[in-house]
Amino acid sequence: MKKYVIGLIAVLVIGAGAWMFKPSLVPTASASPKAMVVYKSPTCGCCGGWITHADNAGYQVTAHDVEDMDKYKTAAKVPGQLESCHTTLIGGYVIEGHVPMREIERLLKEKPAGALGLAVPGMVSGSPGMENGRFDPYDVIIFFKDGKTEIYASYLGK
Secondary structure: OHHHHHHHHHHHHHHHHHHHOOOOOOOOOOOOOOEEEEEEOOOOHHHHHHHHHHHHOOOEEEEEEOOOHHHHHHHOOOOHHHOOOEEEEEOOEEEEEOOOHHHHHHHHHHOOOOEEEEEEOOOOOOOOOOOOOOOOOEEEEEEEOOOOEEEEEEEOOO
16 A cells, blocks of 8 residues: 555656646757757748758758747747747757758757857748749848847858
């Protein structure tokens, strides 16, 4: 009987702990450096274009259509001025918008201290997934836990 009571108490404590420490709104992507999770609006076509770009580069993409993107961006700590149409999680980092795979691979390799992720703010013509025959120059921005941002890479034209 004593073992049964101790076992029951252990189950209750573990269950309570699991409830108290529920996963965040934005789960982390798999430990595989080529696995990513994308949160996007179900009506956004360019997000699908970016996912195709990631697939073609050999990434394993798990995409989730969500209605309230703000909830995911807030949970992932994406600065408002860097927001775009989709939010991606990979290797412990946040990728916001139409970031080229080359920069994601660089981030995963370099692992800059204090970095939260990369962003291409807005929806820039010519960026991955936004290929429409026009190319507008754009910057890839790295953002940090302390709120600092820097230009990580610049794309000036073809």
